[in-house]
Amino acid sequence: MPSQSASVPATATGLASQVSLSVNRVRRRMEVDNRTSLLDLLREHLGLVGTKKGCDAGACGACTVLVNGVRMNACLILAVRMEGAEVTTIEGLADEGELHPMQQAFIDRDAFQCGYCTPGQIMSGIGCVSEGHAGSAETIREWMSGNICRCGCYVRITEAIQQVASASEGA
Amino acid sequence: MSSQPEVAVGSAKQRVEARLKVTGRAPFTADHGTAHGLEEVAHAVIVDSSVGRGRITSIDTTEADAVPGVVRVISHANAPTLPYDDNAGRSLNPPGERLRVFQDDRVLFFGQPVAVVVADTLEAAQHAARLVEVRYDAEDPVTDLGAAPADEPVRYSRGDAEEALGSAPVRLDLTYRLARNHHNPMEPHATVARWEGDRLTVWDKTQWVGDGTQRELSTVFGLPREQVRVISPYLGGAFGSALRCWPHVTIAALAARETGRPVKLVLTRRQLYTGTGFRPAYEYRLRIGADRHGRVLATDHDIRSETSSYETFTEAVTAPGQTLYRTPHVRQAYRTVPLDVNTPTWMRGPGFASGVHVLETALDELAHELGIDPIELRRRNEPEQDEVSGLPFSTRRLLECYAVGAREFGWAERNPTPGSTRDGNWLVGIGTASAVCETGRSAARASVQLRVDGTALVQSATSDMGPGTYTSMTQIAADELGVDLDDVVFRLGDSDLPPAPSHSGSKTTASVGSAVLDGARQVRQKAVELAVADTRSPLYGADPADVVVAHGVLRSRNDPARRDSYRALIGRNGRSRLEAIGAYVPPTGQSHSMSAYGAVFAEVGVDSALGLVRIRRMLAVYDVGRIINPLLADSQAVGGMVGGIGMALLERTVTDHRDGRIVNANLADYLVPVSADVHDLRAIFLDGRDDHADPLGVKGLGEVVQVGVAPAIANAVFHATGRRVRELPITVEALL
Numbered sequence: 001m002p003s004q005s006a007s008v009p010a011t012a013t014g015l016a017s018q019v020s021l022s023v024n025r026v027r028r029r030m031e032v033d034n035r036t037s038l039l040d041l042l043r044e045h046l047g048l049v050g051t052k053k054g055c056d057a058g059a060c061g062a063c064t065v066l067v068n069g070v071r072m073n074a075c076l077i078l079a080v081r082m083e084g085a086e087v088t089t090i091e092g093l094a095d096e097g098e099l100h101p102m103q104q105a106f107i108d109r110d111a112f113q114c115g116y117c118t119p120g121q122i123m124s125g126i127g128c129v130s131e132g133h134a135g136s137a138e139t140i141r142e143w144m145s146g147n148i149c150r151c152g153c154y155v156r157i158t159e160a161i162q163q164v165a166s167a168s169e170g171a
Numbered sequence: 172m173s174s175q176p177e178v179a180v181g182s183a184k185q186r187v188e189a190r191l192k193v194t195g196r197a198p199f200t201a202d203h204g205t206a207h208g209l210e211e212v213a214h215a216v217i218v219d220s221s222v223g224r225g226r227i228t229s230i231d232t233t234e235a236d237a238v239p240g241v242v243r244v245i246s247h248a249n250a251p252t253l254p255y256d257d258n259a260g261r262s263l264n265p266p267g268e269r270l271r272v273f274q275d276d277r278v279l280f281f282g283q284p285v286a287v288v289v290a291d292t293l294e295a296a297q298h299a300a301r302l303v304e305v306r307y308d309a310e311d312p313v314t315d316l317g318a319a320p321a322d323e324p325v326r327y328s329r330g331d332a333e334e335a336l337g338s339a340p341v342r343l344d345l346t347y348r349l350a351r352n353h354h355n356p357m358e359p360h361a362t363v364a365r366w367e368g369d370r371l372t373v374w375d376k377t378q379w380v381g382d383g384t385q386r387e388l389s390t391v392f393g394l395p396r397e398q399v400r401v402i403s404p405y406l407g408g409a410f411g412s413a414l415r416c417w418p419h420v421t422i423a424a425l426a427a428r429e430t431g432r433p434v435k436l437v438l439t440r441r442q443l444y445t446g447t448g449f450r451p452a453y454e455y456r457l458r459i460g461a462d463r464h465g466r467v468l469a470t471d472h473d474i475r476s477e478t479s480s481y482e483t484f485t486e487a488v489t490a491p492g493q494t495l496y497r498t499p500h501v502r503q504a505y506r507t508v509p510l511d512v513n514t515p516t517w518m519r520g521p522g523f524a525s526g527v528h529v530l531e532t533a534l535d536e537l538a539h540e541l542g543i544d545p546i547e548l549r550r551r552n553e554p555e556q557d558e559v560s561g562l563p564f565s566t567r568r569l570l571e572c573y574a575v576g577a578r579e580f581g582w583a584e585r586n587p588t589p590g591s592t593r594d595g596n597w598l599v600g601i602g603t604a605s606a607v608c609e610t611g612r613s614a615a616r617a618s619v620q621l622r623v624d625g626t627a628l629v630q631s632a633t634s635d636m637g638p639g640t641y642t643s644m645t646q647i648a649a650d651e652l653g654v655d656l657d658d659v660v661f662r663l664g665d666s667d668l669p670p671a672p673s674h675s676g677s678k679t680t681a682s683v684g685s686a687v688l689d690g691a692r693q694v695r696q697k698a699v700e701l702a703v704a705d706t707r708s709p710l711y712g713a714d715p716a717d718v719v720v721a722h723g724v725l726r727s728r729n730d731p732a733r734r735d736s737y738r739a740l741i742g743r744n745g746r747s748r749l750e751a752i753g754a755y756v757p758p759t760g761q762s763h764s765m766s767a768y769g770a771v772f773a774e775v776g777v778d779s780a781l782g783l784v785r786i787r788r789m790l791a792v793y794d795v796g797r798i799i800n801p802l803l804a805d806s807q808a809v810g811g812m813v814g815g816i817g818m819a820l821l822e823r824t825v826t827d828h829r830d831g832r833i834v835n836a837n838l839a840d841y842l843v844p845v846s847a848d849v850h851d852l853r854a855i856f857l858d859g860r861d862d863h864a865d866p867l868g869v870k871g872l873g874e875v876v877q878v879g880v881a882p883a884i885a886n887a888v889f890h891a892t893g894r895r896v897r898e899l900p901i902t903v904e905a906l907l
Contacts, residue, residue, distance in 0.1 A: 035294040044214075044293055049202035050195020052407070054357045055440040059838035062357055090195035103193040107185055110806050113637030115192030116199060116358040116407025145845040148838060150357045150408045151637045152813025153806060154849040 021082040023048065024092030032079045039063045039074035041082075042089060050090040050119050054148070061147030064120040064127070065089050071127025073146075090119035093126075101167060102126050105160035113151035121147050125161045134165035175695075175719065179646040179656050183802035187642045187661070188405075188635075197405045201361040201437045203374045209365060213242055215289045215426045215436040216296040217419060218303045219445065223281040223312030223831025224511045231304035235288055240295030242430050244303060246286035247273045250425065254393030262387040263379070263414050263673060265514065267482030272418045272425070278307065279480055280512050281831035282445025284418055289426045289434060312511035312831035316452050316477050321506035327489060329558070330500030335469035339460025343536055347457070347529045349899045350823030351477065352450040354518050355843060356636075358407020359440060360447055362423035365433040372400045375420055378413040379673035381632045385666040387416035388424060403664040406636040410814070411517040412447045413636070414675055419446050444836040448516025449824060451477035451484065455529045457492075460500075465543045465551050469500035478507040479514040487522030487609065491530050494764070495607055497554035511831055517675065519814055520877035523608045528818075528899065531604035531882035536895065539589070545603055545886070546573045546582065557764030565763035565863035566870070568794035569605060572770035575855060576603070576792040580772040589893035597776035599787070600891025606769035606791070606879030610861075610870045612757040613672035615682040619648065619690035620750040621698065625723045625738040627652055629690070630662040633671035633683045637810075638873050639803035640679055646799055647684050647867070651691035653720025654737070661687075669752060677767065677871025680799060682755055685866045690753020695720055697749045702735050707743060709733045755866070763863045767875040769793040771812075771883040777891045782906030784820055784888055788851035791879070796870035797860035808854035808876045815880020817844045820900050 015034045020027065023046060032041060039056070042048040042065070054062030056075045063074040066088040093100040102122050105111070112118040124147045128134050133143035140158050149157065191197040204212055220227075232244040250273035258264055272284055286303050290296035313319045336342060363374040371394065377384040380401040389396045406413060423436040438446045456473040472492050478484045489503050518524075534552075538545040550570055556563050577583065585601045586592055592599040617631035629648045635641050644661040652659070662668065671683050699718045702710040702725055710718060713727050720726075726734040741749060774787040789812055798804045821842035825835045835841045854876075860868030881899060888906070889895050896905045 033292065033294045035298065040293055043202075047204065047206065049198075049204070052199070052357070053201070053359065053437070055838045057440065057837060057839065059440075060357065090193075094194055099190070099193065106193050107189045110185065110189075110802050112189075112192055113639070113806055113810060114357070114406060114408040115188070115197050115637070116356070116405075118192050119195040122193060141846040141849070145847040148357065148843060148845060150355060150410070150814075150843065151806075152810030152844065152849070154813065154844070154846040155809055155852055156806065158846065 017080045019080050019083050021084065022086045024089060034080055036079045037075050038077040038079050038082060041079040042074060048089050048091050052116055052119060054117065061124055062117050062120040064123040064147065066123055066127060069130065071124050090123060101164050105163040109156045109160040109163065111153050111156040111160040113153055117147060117149045121149065121157055125164065128161055129165045129168060134161050137162060175650055175653055176721065177650060179649045180799055184642060184646060184656060184800055185802065186639055187645050199358055199405045199407050200363060200374050200376045200403065201435065203363045209363065209433045211432055212363065213289050213291060213430055213432045213434050214293040214296040215287050215423060215434045216300040217284045217422060217442060218286040218288065218300050218305065219442060220278045220281060220283045220285050222278055222307045222309040223314065225278050225307045225309040227276040227278060227285060227305060228308050229306045230286060234302040235299040238295050238299040238302065240291040241299045242289045242291065244286055244288050245273060245426060245429055247276055253391055256390040256393055258387055258390040262383050262416060265482045265484045270418050270481060272421050280445065281312065282442065284422060287422050287426055289430050314510050314512055314826050314831045315828045316454060316475060316508055316510065319508050319510055321475055321508045322483065324504035324506040325485065327493060327503040328501060332469045332471045332500040332502035335500035336458055336460040336471060339468050340463050341461045341540060343459045343533065343540065345457050345533050345536060345897060347455045347532065347897045349453040349455070349525055349528065351452040352518060352818060352822045353444055353824055353841060354410040354412035355443065355838065355841065356408030356410060356412055359438050359443055360413065360417065360419060361437040362420045363433060363435045364424040364427040366428050369394065370398045371424055372402065373420065373424060374402045376406055376409065376413050377401060377403050377416065378406065378409050378634055378636060378675055380634065380664055380666040381670045383414065383673055384416040384420060388420065391421050392424065401666040403634055406634055409636040410519040411521060411675060414517055414673055415448065417447050440838060441836040444824065444833045445513050448514055450518035451515035453525050457529055457533050459533055459537055461537055463541065465537065465541050465548045467496055467498050467552050470498055472503040474503065474505045475508055477512060477515055478509055479512055480509045482514040483507055484515045486517060488526040490609065491523060491526040491607060493559050494557055495530060495605060496552035497558065519811070520608060520874045523874065523878045524818065527605065527607060527878050528882045531879060532885050535602065535886040535889065544587065546577055549573065549605060560764055562761060562764040565765045566794065566796065566859065566861045567768060568857055569768040569770065571857060572768055572792040572794050575857065576770040576772050576790055579855065580790045589890050594776060596779050598779050598891040599774065599776050600887040600889065601772065601774045602883050602886025602890050603770060603772050604879045604882035604886060606771055606875050607766050608677060608871065608875040608878055610681065610765035610767060610864050611676035611678035612681045612865050613678055614756045615671045615686040616669035617683060617686040617690045617753045618669050618750065619694045619753055620748045621652060621694050621737060622748045623738065623741045623746065625654065625736065626658045627654060628660050628662065629687055630668045631671045631683050631686060632666055632668040633663045633679055634674040635663060636674060638807050639800060642803060643680055643799045644684060644687050647687050648691045651688050652695055654723045658723065677874045680869045681865040681867060681871060685755035686753040688753065688866055689755060690751050693751035693753060694749050697751065698737060698740060699725060701744060702740050705740070705744065708735045708740065710735050765861065765864050765870065767793065767795040767870040767872065769875055769879055771879040773883040773887040775884060775887040775891055777888060777906060782903040784901060786816055786848065786850060786884065790853045792855045792857065793875065794857045795872045795875060796864055797868040798856050799869065804856060804872055805854050807872055809852045811876025812852050812880050813844050813849055814877045816848060816884065818899060819881035819884040823900050
């Protein structure tokens, strides 16, 4: 595993901590401001701006990432709590240019318009399938209701997740 | 010149920017940073007022200044005077005096920006913003639409509505209340500002880089237009919220100038409710007089809506009552009510969504009163012409929309008696309503460059908040040039590009698309003329009218063996490219009345014990002219229905009138539709085009799809329960 060391300028409050975590398979050891959310760590300190801030309060799902394979709202997690965690963001999905099946399904089904909630929808969709909550359209709708899409692409998002779920069943 | 075959246009092409969006690489405003050449970006966080009206008596920044990393706290106490040259009535600023940030001690509404903290990190700025101590001399704000005096009304009348109402055999007197709605795009409004000397560049969430944000900033800072550049490549939704250049954009630019650093300012979700506009609340009294056959004789509309104390916002809420149905006698009075709130703005289907809701619910009430089928009632009131202008309709296929919709939705199986259909504990109802929105078009320009490698670059200062401008413009250019879709790149969202109108009013395809069409046609014409005059070309001497282009290959239609290619032609002639500026100017003097139409059908279930309303299925049939991309059009239409579901059942901004505070300024308490609310939604587009509307034959789609949804649902709720709710949203409480 490649390793990188980066430093977040801990404001001189003395309220900073060391944390070691893996982001998209890159292990990082860094000092983070104790006030920094995982979302702001990704966006403002690591330059991983694919993860979006929609409400900063856990109500919209735009910041959904995988933490140790489980979907979570990055805005609700303090970065300093991520010691040893494996974080996957939208930037970590495509494998050498080949899209993750969920990304491809979102394109196939036109499951987005503006694209702002899309990274969160895709990460959440991956979590939804791996949890086994993608058995029917109704189940998907229920378990994807933490991810708001204001353009109203829910019908297509549900179809995209169904496409991936049925393909992985067949595999 | 020969006309080009339709290849990409009309075909269900995937979004050209799809890969960028699913990989998280499409740069939205707040994503701009070091990767875009912005170094040492400081973060700004706004401090907003905690009183609804009054004056600031003191601002103590001692504690905030002491937070490590804080660069500056700016407020009216230390901000420079800004020129704020007049721009009222332009840049989509309504009449009045716009809010001038940090220019005086007055507080006009709860949540007004009173200071901004600039710091090295977001964490420090957020922390310090909470430590700014602002004291006020507070007054009681007036925020209740029903309890405040109104402005002088805007009036419209034809015939003698009072007399006709008095003698009408059937009369209804109905009052509706529509809640305030906030756009709540998923992307919060954001601005990144950078000064280089006296030149300002902003990356901004805006639906109008040019005559909107660029012009407004140039007047606020007293700069020539060309010294302000506005960049906005991707918008995370907007729905009207990014039409005006709101105060926070000025704050970001001011903070950048005062600190000498690039500054990034992102509004919080809570701040969006007072930092940007909203669809105003309405009180709408409608009196209808009709004969026993359901023919509407007269309507009287008494409309009150919210505006701010400093600007007067009006929208097209009176239009549906004037033109949607044949009505000999109409009287309207539209009054704005100035309140201690921030200024409303256009939101998807502006005016139409509100006005049509009232009219279409009232028509359903009339149909029920008379025992006439709601669709038949609309047929009996179909106008022969636009009764305001006297002009013929360019195309108006509303009744065809109803016919197709009724067939597809199974309207004939509907038992007309309310409350007669059950499914277990659920009362089931079916309702319908018309949708209408005026077709808008504005002047636009686009540059088209055809390069020696056979690819094309097409550019215009328009934007794409989600409908698919990138894709549709690429399709239009590809067909008109005769090249493959992959060989065209369309750029937008930069005030340096040829000017375009605001990305709103369903007019982007009609306006910018027509400019793209014109530019591409000019370039193709240049290529054809070059080829037929080029002795080395196989097409030398051919009749230009006989030359068509496909896949970048020019050929004679009569003699397909004679062919040349863009690449060979341009290269052989020593050119690096062929280019043109395409333009579209709408004709002066209208010959036709032009609108997009739809018929919306909804089936709801209402829990008989709990009053809970669920949408079981919806269908809408649209007459919107030509469809450039059926895949994207379908997404847009279904998305509009989802917005309409929100308006009907969920969305309302709630104000505590004691202090003017919005109590649900977040996405947990301001409810919007989620996936579980959305089941079977379907859109059908009538085949056709409207050649009176614009060179492309489109009538606009983005607005009309949000119109008519709420009344279709409200009418379905009535059909399910026999209960008529005249308030939006229709809540559990109203049905218990």
